[in-house]
Amino acid sequence: MFKKMPGDEAQHLVSTTPDTAVVFRPAVVRTPAFVTLVIFAWRFLAGLVRLLWRHPIASAVVAVPCVVAWLYGWRMSLVLIAAAVTVLALWCSVHRPSFLRLVGWRLLAFWRFVWVYRRHWQAVMVVSGLGRHLRGRDYLPHLVRVRCTSWADVVTVKMLHGQAVKDWADRIDHLAHGFEARSCRVSIARAGRLVLVFPRHDPLVTPLPAMPIPDEVSVGPVMVGAREDGSPWLLNVHGTHVLVAGATGAGKGSVIWSTIRGLLPAVRVGLVQIWALDPKRMELSFGRTLFGDRYAATPEQCADLLDAAVAVMQERADRFAGQQRSHTPTVEDPFVLVVVDEVAFLTAYQSDRALKQRISAALASLTTQGRAVGVGVMAALQDPRKDVLTIRNLFPDKIALRLDESEQVDMVLGDGARDRGALADHISPIPQQGAGVGYVRLEASPDPIRVRAAYVSDADIRAMAEAVAA
Template sequence: MFKKLPGDETRNLVSTTPDTAVVFRPAVVKTPAIITLIIWLSRLVVGLVRTVWRHPVAVAVPVGLGLLWWQYGYGLALLLVGLVLMAGLCWFSLDRASLRRMVGWRLLAWWRLVWVYRRDWHAVMTVSGLGRYLRGRDYLPRLVRVECNEWADRVTVRMLGGQAVKDWADRTDNLAHGFGAPSCRVAVERAGRLVLTFPRRDPLADPLPAVPVPDRPSVGPVEIGQQEDGRPLRLKVHGTHVLVAGATGAGKGSFLWGTIRGLLPAMRAGLVQVWALDPKRMELSFGRPLFGDRYAADPKQCADLLDEAVCVMQERADRFAGLQRNHTPTVQDPFVLVIVDEVAFLTAYQSDKQLKQRISAALATLTTQGRAVGVGVLAALQDPRKEVMNIRNLFPDKIALRLDESEQVDMVLGDGARDRGALADHISPVPQLGAGVGYVRLETSPDPVRVRAAYVSDADIRAMVADFALVGEEAR
């Protein structure tokens, strides 16, 4: 009554009897023990060779000590260990940074590779869906190397054939929790290779004091804070346009005042003019003497000032046509930076439709034609929705501070920015922890960079006004 069929023959079985049962018994092939032993030994040898190739120092030290112990006894080995430790202590006291760079971070990377990533690699890849099990064989992405610095691990991975970057970007939460990190960011190294960044601590947890005013006049990039990797945050304003978006209390003022602070010597030298539009009458009005008569708060005054900036831009374009393609700041043709605080009040919430149209048209004209002739726009807003700010794509460089919703991250930084690690909706609302923290996405790079702008206090602004109060007049 029951029929046993080997292999895949059950597919071809057609039964017309209701009570017929098919019992499937797969074919079993017994592998000789000698073949299993050979495979195991070959894998062991390959693993040892790979370990020696990738970690020569970490392998040479214990092997060398073992040989000394075996050849000359433990006394010489212990003496050598003591000498190495003394040399390490001397090196640490003389040049701690080079010791960390050449020895410390490499040892930490090896330890993290063995104890964290390689140990849990199979399980995390399988559970997260990045590995595959087909026809009795596991297919896993290859763990290429691990590099460590002061704040994060950088894990280089070779993707499986047929995988896309989005497959990894959609599983950053799985990867972060799987390897015990607070977050994970995905960046493309080259075709088929990714770099996963797993932070171990937050180097931007503490507020930063205001950056000192530069000694020499410069139009930028302007140093206004610090990047997550410890490098200075330098914001480019000449030759581009910048949009800063963030909820109330996110720290937009730090970016505005940090930029003004860095341009003060150039303003005094007549190479830069800052035109301030302050419809809220709160942020930029605190340093109004710095801007002279290039300050506007009333919506009509803001529209007039923007129209004047458009006239300056068009006059320069007529003079530069056929002569030069890029602007070089001079006293005759200074760089004009138009700073707009809460631009949505002028483009979306303005009740006067005629003023709204004038302001929107002027901003669109400046952001499409201004940077080639030395007119830039630095705009800040709270609500990044398209119906509020329909020209946000005209800003090449964008900064996302703390946002209320995850969808707003891609609205500000572009599609896929949040999947690449720009978790602006996760920034702490506590001012001490999250004010001024954000993600910068430049025109030249699709990968967002986590940064924190230095806090420019009221006392700093008063000092700026006291030292540079006549900048607006001197520049003219």
């Protein structure tokens, strides 16, 4: 009923000589030379078209001088090369950004594709365990594209069938060292394809001065620093809650004061109110005049201020019920931002159990019901463990500054954040290099973003307080 395949007869063979194994050699089907030549020609043409499509600038740099030399001689080719170099040098000196965008980064991408990634691709894939060797063949993920930016190489990869993102996220250290980069980050481009980001240098190594106070009145998003790609870091505080976690000296004050600085024009006209809880009595006390009577330092005062914020929230909820589903800041109903510095002292390390439960209940009410009525919470803490802050998951937007342990990264940013490249435990403890540097995970995206908050000095804070008082 079934066709007998070559080799099925081997089980019926009997050797009459002891100690002599039956050797079976399968039938070999020889491929005609014409078919082999057609296959190689097709692969060559497909690779050539792919090269021209993905790297047109680099291909033209190599092909045009060769064609000119073949048609008109090598002297004309040298003249053409000299003229092209002169024009490109003038272009680069006159308008460097357009030169880099249209020519520079593309040439660098081609060089990195050939000399770094294609050259070491097979070795890195096999040694790291991302490639497979089956039945004498190497199955490797496909290197699709390399794109260069001002600070990193963006590599697009097509995974093997059956691979998962976690297989790559677990090997970011292998990939980084294999391609001579400081780190590696993994994100999903689409089904079956990944984007690997290999930084070439750190654009956030230099501290940022305080951001200028905005001219326009707005409740956000506010500019609090810069992202790794050079774009401004805009933090949204209206309609969300923000958790800032970091060790001592990590720069939590930079995030808090940069946020307040960005909201200052709205505070002046009465569209925003900052309610400050400062149990440490050190960080927020510099700008106490900014908060007026909405400043609390002792645990009892903090509990009373939180209860007042809950009362405002509930009163607005009663008025807004059936009328509106989102909050628009007005002078009558301003956006209320409750800033809590060292929230762990109030929720975990407070000796008065009744007071601790009262504070935890108020914070839980604000983080679960305050967004729709214009009451937001920005909380900062050092220890992100669940028993320290039980409402940790009620903060949609999270910021992880320098942390002491690798496990704390996932506690703050969510499971798998460190595997995707959020190495908050590797941030430098030197203030000039690492203060204010962190990773942000927004509610709309699971991929961490590396940022640095601007440093707001004591003189800047005093100037802000004097400007509001005036």
